[in-house]
Amino acid sequence: MKNLTIDVSQVAPEVTQDMINKEQDNILKQLKTLTDKSGKGNDFLGWLDLPDNIDGDQVMSIEKTAARLRGKADYVVVVGIGGSYLGARAVIDALNDSFDQLKDDRKNPAILYAGQNIGEDYTYEMLDLLKDKSFGVIVISKSGTTTEPAIGFRVLKELLETKYDKEEVKERIVAVTDASKGALRTLAEQEGYETYVIPDDVGGRFSVLTPVGLLPIAVAGYSISELVRGAKEMKALTGTDIPFDKNPAAVYAAARNLLYQKGKKIEIMVNYQPKLHYVSEWWKQLYGESEGKEHKGIFPAAVDFTTDLHSMGQWIQEGERSIFETVVSVAAAKHRVLIPRDEADLDKLNYLAGKRIDEVNKMAELGTRIAHTDGGVPNIKVEIPELNEYYLGQLLYFFEKACGISGYVLGVNPFDQPGVEAYKKNMFALLGKPGFEQETEAIKKRL
Numbered sequence: 446m447k448n449l450t451i452d453v454s455q456v457a458p459e460v461t462q463d464m465i466n467k468e469q470d471n472i473l474k475q476l477k478t479l480t481d482k483s484g485k486g487n488d489f490l491g492w493l494d495l496p497d498n499i500d501g502d503q504v505m506s507i508e509k510t511a512a513r514l515r516g517k518a519d520y521v522v523v524v525g526i527g528g529s530y531l532g533a534r535a536v537i538d539a540l541n542d543s544f545d546q547l548k549d550d551r552k553n554p555a556i557l558y559a560g561q562n563i564g565e566d567y568t569y570e571m572l573d574l575l576k577d578k579s580f581g582v583i584v585i586s587k588s589g590t591t592t593e594p595a596i597g598f599r600v601l602k603e604l605l606e607t608k609y610d611k612e613e614v615k616e617r618i619v620a621v622t623d624a625s626k627g628a629l630r631t632l633a634e635q636e637g638y639e640t641y642v643i644p645d646d647v648g649g650r651f652s653v654l655t656p657v658g659l660l661p662i663a664v665a666g667y668s669i670s671e672l673v674r675g676a677k678e679m680k681a682l683t684g685t686d687i688p689f690d691k692n693p694a695a696v697y698a699a700a701r702n703l704l705y706q707k708g709k710k711i712e713i714m715v716n717y718q719p720k721l722h723y724v725s726e727w728w729k730q731l732y733g734e735s736e737g738k739e740h741k742g743i744f745p746a747a748v749d750f751t752t753d754l755h756s757m758g759q760w761i762q763e764g765e766r767s768i769f770e771t772v773v774s775v776a777a778a779k780h781r782v783l784i785p786r787d788e789a790d791l792d793k794l795n796y797l798a799g800k801r802i803d804e805v806n807k808m809a810e811l812g813t814r815i816a817h818t819d820g821g822v823p824n825i826k827v828e829i830p831e832l833n834e835y836y837l838g839q840l841l842y843f844f845e846k847a848c849g850i851s852g853y854v855l856g857v858n859p860f861d862q863p864g865v866e867a868y869k870k871n872m873f874a875l876l877g878k879p880g881f882e883q884e885t886e887a888i889k890k891r892l
């Protein structure tokens with residue numbers, strides 16, 4: 446059976462294989478601190494064991510709820526922000542037909558997202574679409590008080606309540622939240638919604654293998670047991686008993702930290718499959734919230750190639766040399782499309798006639814990699830054999846594990862996000878939220 450692989454052979458001259466090997470002791474020490482749960486933020490390490498802890502009963506319960514929503518609704522809106530929706534969206538978009546939402550013969554509900562922004566037009570347009578449609582809602586918030594999903598849920602709940610009676614509304618809403626505390630827990634209990642729990646020791650950005658990710662993924666029609674099986678395999682492949690050079694998470698953490706120390710302050714995640722766009726978005730939150738603190742941390746950015754080669758390619762090739770790339774590559778495309786021969790050959794493409802489009806994509810990938818390393822952009826390559834639930838499970842767990850190790854190498858607590866509060870405090874002060882009177886007064890003086 447094939448697995449995810451990592452290639453760090455193209456990070457020279459800044460970082461050599463010898464330098465990576467010399468990191469071995471430090472990296473393995475941080476890995477042990479992580480798995481022993483003896484480091485910073487160790488009360489948020491529940492995600493480490495999720496792949497082993499999810500049992501058949503949990504999977505069956507989630508699949509049963511998913512089947513009910515699938516049976517009732519043509520559209521299911523996932524309401525959540527940050528880690529409360531990005532994991533689900535990463536997996537669903539990676540697996541969905543690119544034109545799923547436009548197909549009339551869809552077997553599963555279309556998944557829509559709300560509560561991840563406060564765009565009034567976005568909200569209006571979603572309500573306008575759903576007013577005549579059969580829909581359900583999965584509302585996901587660990588705290589229950591995050592403004593964006595709270596607003597999103599309020600308006601969708603109101604719409605459901607105008608369309609259906611109380612009993613039917615109950616059947617169409619599922620809440621994923623804290624086991625005992627928070628506004629969403631209280632509301633769900635008052636209204637009698639079915640609920641799933643986000644464990645106390647799992648932070649939002651590490652929650653894709655809890656019902657936060659699993660329920661929407663199951664509603665979209667994908668196998669959550671395969672996803673968990675892939676993560677479980679990656680847990681084994683990144684364990685403390687695995688030699689450093691065979692542990693992809695250890696090697697990735699070593700290479701990216703060395704690059705950072707050499708002045709490569711920005712890591713750009715690259716994909717060659719538009720379906721992976723939201724894997725990059727998920728990864729950006731994972732690494733950005735975990736490492737960006739104490740005025741330290743690699744800035745995680747992302748591009749979709751070859752699309753962005755025609756917009757950002759110039760900067761990456763010849764701009765400031767403060768970047769490195771991590772390419773997520775998928776070895777095999779799912780479908781075959783051959784490039785047709787054309788008599789006139791005006792576009793001079795006949796030399797490619799009969800070739801698969803993926804072959805062209807792969808040569809674009811290789812050519813870009815060589816060009817970028819030649820241009821002073823070190824390249825890490827992470828490859829999965831194909832896009833399916835199993836390998837996505839491997840990929841997600843690989844990045845999570847490497848993130849924990851990497852944060853410890855950097856010396857920060859990778860499992861908190863105190864900086865996110867600053868904008869919320871100002872927003873509440875500006876909106877005149879009760880309890881923020883002093884802040885309101887102070888901020889008004891600055892306007």
Ligand SMILES: O=P(O)(O)OC[C@H]1O[C@](O)(CO)[C@@H](O)[C@@H]1O
Nearest residue numbers: 527528529586587588591649865
């Ligand atoms: O699930 P909640 O509590 O609504 O939080 C959503 C997101 O907000 C944050 O707490 C801060 O951005 C993230 O860590 C989290 O993923």
